[in-house]
Amino acid sequence: MKIAQLKLLNFRGYEDVTIKFANDFNLIIGKNDIGKSTILEAMEIFFNNDVVKVDINDLNVFSENKTMSIQISFIPSNTTYTIDTIPTNIKNEYLLDQNGYLTIKKTWDCNNEKLSSLKTTIISNYPNNFTTPLVNLKITDLRKLLSEKYADVIDLDSINKNKSSEIRQAIYCATPHLTLEETEIDINKEDGKKIWTALQNDLPLFFLFQSDRENRDSDKEVQAPLKTITKTAIAELESELNQVKEKIINKAIQIGNETLDKLKEMSPEIANVLKPEMTNKAWDTLFSFSFSCDDGIPVNKRGSGVRRLILLNYFRAEAERKTSGNRNTIYAIEEPETSQHPEWQVKLFHALMDLPKNERTQVIVTTHSPSLASLCPINNIIFLFKKNGKINIQIEDNVDLTEVATTLGILPNIPVETSTNLKVILCLEGPTDVEFFDNICNNFGIDINSDPKIMSLSLGGGTLIYWVNKNYLRKLNLPEVHIYDRDVAKYAQAVEQVNSKPNCWAVQTQMLEIENYIHPSLYKEFYPIEDRFVNSTPDWKNSWSNKNIPEELSAFLKSEKEAGNQAIKNESASKIKEVFATQLSKKMKKELFEELNVYDEVNGWFEQIKKHL
Known part of the structure; x- marks a missing residue:
C-alpha cells in the first residue's frame, strides 16, 4: 500500500485540509512555521505514535469542535485478506471509499480538556440499506437477519451459516437497489476488528527522521536510522520469523498442556482452572543494530554533520537495495540538508529521489532550500502558503511557480556584473549533462569551461528551476541553445516553444539519452x-x-x-x-x-x- 492522501481535522494549525501525494517522491515546501513538519508528525502519530506522541495540545485552538482526527487514504495493493481461515475481499465488503481507496480515520475526543481514547474507523462507500454495517454484526445477528428477511429469496441451505463473510455476501447479493454513501464503520467490533487486524499487517512501515538535534547520547539522528535498519531487516524476514514464532508458541502450549495433564493426576481442581497462554514481544525489541568505532569515539558523540552523514549513507544504501520486504516503506525526512556540506546535500537529495525506483517505497521530504527544490519535478511538489490567515495547499498543475519562487527566496543566479559578458546560454536538463558538455567540448573546437561568453545552466526540463530561470532568461534577451534527451516525450513541446523565440534554438537528442x-x-x-x-x-x-x-x-x-x-x-x-x-x-x-x-x-x-x- 501507498499513501494517496492525508486529511487533517482540527490538528494543530489545520482545521480541515486534504493533502494528496504522489506515489513515489514528494517534496513539501513553504515558509517556516507553515505546517510542513505537522504533516509528517501527523503521519507518525497515525502509524506509530512513537517518535511523536499525540497530545491534547495538538488540538487546533481555534476550533469549536473538540474532535481531532488524522485520516489517511491508501492505494490498496491487496483487497483479499484471510479472516478466520476464510478469504475476505474488502472491496466486496464495501470497505473502500468512493475513490477506491482504503481510508482509515483515527479520532480523539478532546472535550473536558483531556485526550480521550483513540477511535479507529474505516471511511467507506457503504450501502445505506442496513441500519448497522454488516461487518459490525455478530454471527447470531447475521443468521437472524438472513432467516427473517431473506428466506424467500435465498436458498438458506446453500449457505455456510458458520461463516460470517459468506452470510454477508449472500445478503449483499440478495438486497435490491443497494445505495452507496460515505459511512464511518467502527472497526473495533466483531469482524470489523478482525479485518482491521489483518489490514494492519499490510499497512506500510513509516519512518520519520526529524531535523531537530537532541544533545543526548540517544540522539535520534543516530538512533532512528539504526532502528530502521533493524525494522527493515525484520520486515524482510517477517514470514520466516512468524513461522518460528508459531512453532515456539505451539511447542510451549504443548509443554504447558502436558504439565497440566500431570497436574490433573495430583490436583484436578487446580488443573481445571488453568490453561496455557503464551505472550511474545515485537521482533524489533529483541535485536539492536549499531556501528562500532575503532577510534574509540562513539557515533553519538560525533559532530551533528557526521551523525547526519550516517543517515545520508543509510539512504544511499537503501537506494541501491535489490529487494525489499513484503510491506511498503514510507520514508519521511525533514530538511535533509541540515548540517551537511552543499555537495552532500545534493547527493543526499538525489539518493532520496532514487529511492522510489523500488516500487515498494514512497518518500516525503520537507526543505527550505531553493537549490534542492529546483531538482524536484513540479508534479511532485506540495506547496504550502497562508492566505487570509488559513493554510492553503497547491499540488501538481496548480502550483503557482511565481509564488513558490518568492516564498523560497529564489534569486537570479546570474550576477548582473558578469551578464554583460555573456553571448549565449547553453540550457541542459541536469548537472550530469553540464559535466558531459564541459568534458567533451574540446573535441569540437570550443572551451565552455573557460569562455566567459558561454554559460551552462542545469534547468531540469519541466522542473521548478526550469520555469524560474526561463522567466528570468527572457529578461536577459540573450541567445539560448537548449539540448534535451529524447527519452522524455513532453520535452518536444518545450523544444517547439523555445524555437519560436528569436535567437533561440532547441533540439532533442537523436539517441535516447x-x-x-x-x-x-x-x-x-x-x-x-x-x-x-x-x-x-x-x-x-x-x-x-x-x-x-x-x-x-x-x-x-x-x-x-x-x-x-x-x-x-x-x-x-x-x-x-x-x-x-x-x-x-x-x-x-x-x-x-x-x-x-x-x-x-x-x-x-x-x-x-x-x-x-
Missing part, C-alpha cells in the same frame, strides 16, 4: 565487464540509440555479480550516470564519436553555440 553518446569501449575503465554488455554482432549500433544505458547496465552488473563475478559491485542507474558524465566523458575522442555515428550531430550542437560568439 546523453549516456548513449559514451562509447561502450570505455566502460571497462570503471567496470570489469570487457565487452560482454555490448551486443558483439556487427550491427550492434543499430539498436544502440534506443537503449536505456544506465538502467540496462545496472541490471547487467547485478546479473554478473549474482553469477559469481565478485570483482563487480552493484551500481544504481543514477551512479552510472554520474560516472559517465564526470569520468568517461573525459575520455571521449573524435574517433569514438564517429564510431558511434554521432559526430555530425554533436558537432551541430556546438556549431549552434559558436555562431553566437
Whole structure:
C-alpha cells in the first residue's frame, strides 16, 4: 500500500485540509512555521505514535469542535485478506471509499480538556440499506437477519451459516437497489476488528527522521536510522520469523498442556482452572543494530554533520537495495540538508529521489532550500502558503511557480556584473549533462569551461528551476541553445516553444539519452565487464540509440555479480550516470564519436553555440 492522501481535522494549525501525494517522491515546501513538519508528525502519530506522541495540545485552538482526527487514504495493493481461515475481499465488503481507496480515520475526543481514547474507523462507500454495517454484526445477528428477511429469496441451505463473510455476501447479493454513501464503520467490533487486524499487517512501515538535534547520547539522528535498519531487516524476514514464532508458541502450549495433564493426576481442581497462554514481544525489541568505532569515539558523540552523514549513507544504501520486504516503506525526512556540506546535500537529495525506483517505497521530504527544490519535478511538489490567515495547499498543475519562487527566496543566479559578458546560454536538463558538455567540448573546437561568453545552466526540463530561470532568461534577451534527451516525450513541446523565440534554438537528442553518446569501449575503465554488455554482432549500433544505458547496465552488473563475478559491485542507474558524465566523458575522442555515428550531430550542437560568439 501507498499513501494517496492525508486529511487533517482540527490538528494543530489545520482545521480541515486534504493533502494528496504522489506515489513515489514528494517534496513539501513553504515558509517556516507553515505546517510542513505537522504533516509528517501527523503521519507518525497515525502509524506509530512513537517518535511523536499525540497530545491534547495538538488540538487546533481555534476550533469549536473538540474532535481531532488524522485520516489517511491508501492505494490498496491487496483487497483479499484471510479472516478466520476464510478469504475476505474488502472491496466486496464495501470497505473502500468512493475513490477506491482504503481510508482509515483515527479520532480523539478532546472535550473536558483531556485526550480521550483513540477511535479507529474505516471511511467507506457503504450501502445505506442496513441500519448497522454488516461487518459490525455478530454471527447470531447475521443468521437472524438472513432467516427473517431473506428466506424467500435465498436458498438458506446453500449457505455456510458458520461463516460470517459468506452470510454477508449472500445478503449483499440478495438486497435490491443497494445505495452507496460515505459511512464511518467502527472497526473495533466483531469482524470489523478482525479485518482491521489483518489490514494492519499490510499497512506500510513509516519512518520519520526529524531535523531537530537532541544533545543526548540517544540522539535520534543516530538512533532512528539504526532502528530502521533493524525494522527493515525484520520486515524482510517477517514470514520466516512468524513461522518460528508459531512453532515456539505451539511447542510451549504443548509443554504447558502436558504439565497440566500431570497436574490433573495430583490436583484436578487446580488443573481445571488453568490453561496455557503464551505472550511474545515485537521482533524489533529483541535485536539492536549499531556501528562500532575503532577510534574509540562513539557515533553519538560525533559532530551533528557526521551523525547526519550516517543517515545520508543509510539512504544511499537503501537506494541501491535489490529487494525489499513484503510491506511498503514510507520514508519521511525533514530538511535533509541540515548540517551537511552543499555537495552532500545534493547527493543526499538525489539518493532520496532514487529511492522510489523500488516500487515498494514512497518518500516525503520537507526543505527550505531553493537549490534542492529546483531538482524536484513540479508534479511532485506540495506547496504550502497562508492566505487570509488559513493554510492553503497547491499540488501538481496548480502550483503557482511565481509564488513558490518568492516564498523560497529564489534569486537570479546570474550576477548582473558578469551578464554583460555573456553571448549565449547553453540550457541542459541536469548537472550530469553540464559535466558531459564541459568534458567533451574540446573535441569540437570550443572551451565552455573557460569562455566567459558561454554559460551552462542545469534547468531540469519541466522542473521548478526550469520555469524560474526561463522567466528570468527572457529578461536577459540573450541567445539560448537548449539540448534535451529524447527519452522524455513532453520535452518536444518545450523544444517547439523555445524555437519560436528569436535567437533561440532547441533540439532533442537523436539517441535516447546523453549516456548513449559514451562509447561502450570505455566502460571497462570503471567496470570489469570487457565487452560482454555490448551486443558483439556487427550491427550492434543499430539498436544502440534506443537503449536505456544506465538502467540496462545496472541490471547487467547485478546479473554478473549474482553469477559469481565478485570483482563487480552493484551500481544504481543514477551512479552510472554520474560516472559517465564526470569520468568517461573525459575520455571521449573524435574517433569514438564517429564510431558511434554521432559526430555530425554533436558537432551541430556546438556549431549552434559558436555562431553566437
